[in-house]
Amino acid sequence: AYATVSHSSPQLFDKVTEVAVPRLREFSSQEIANTVWACAKVGHSSPHLFDKVAKVALPRLHEFNSQEIANTVWAYATVGHSSPQLFEKISLIPLRRLHEFTSQALANTVWSYATVGHSSPQL
Numbered sequence: 001a002y003a004t005v006s007h008s009s010p011q012l013f014d015k016v017t018e019v020a021v022p023r024l025r026e027f028s029s030q031e032i033a034n035t036v037w038a039c040a041k042v043g044h045s046s047p048h049l050f051d052k053v054a055k056v057a058l059p060r061l062h063e064f065n066s067q068e069i070a071n072t073v074w075a076y077a078t079v080g081h082s083s084p085q086l087f088e089k090i091s092l093i094p095l096r097r098l099h100e101f102t103s104q105a106l107a108n109t110v111w112s113y114a115t116v117g118h119s120s121p122q123l
Contacts, residue, residue: 013044021049024056032057033068033075040075050081061089069093070105070112077112084118091120 020027020035027035036053039046057064057072064072069090076083094101094109101109113120 009042010044013039013042013046017044017046017049021052024052027056029057029060029063029065029068033064033071036075037071040078043079045079045081047081050076050079050083054083054086058086058089061093064093066094066097066101066105070101070108073112074108077115080116082116087113087116087118087120091118091122095122 016035017039024032032053036050038044039049053072061069073087073090076086090109091113094106098106
């Protein structure tokens with residue numbers, strides 16, 4: 001709710017990050033995407049969280065729907081957090097699952113790649 005209304009509360013987001021990081025493996029793909037999206041939406045850059053999300057998400061990307069993929073890469077781009085391995089693996093998904101992507105999700109994904117400067121001829 002804080003992120004939806006763009007209300008920044010650094011102490012709250014620090015605490016959420018502290019509690020979430022050790023439990024990320026228990027999160028669903030939607031919960032992972034929502035967590036990084038919320039941090040990015042309020043401008044809360046948490047390198048430790050974003051690094052851990054990349055590690056947890058990489059082997060589970062098949063669980064992410066198109067909206068979760070778009071929200072995740074948008075979050076990384078918005079906070080300026082680099083994760084080349086995550087972006088490389090995600091870049092292969094829209095080709096195989098293009099029919100699942102809305103025009104908005106595809107546009108957000110491509111924007112995210114351009115923003116972080118990650119070249120992906122596939123996109």
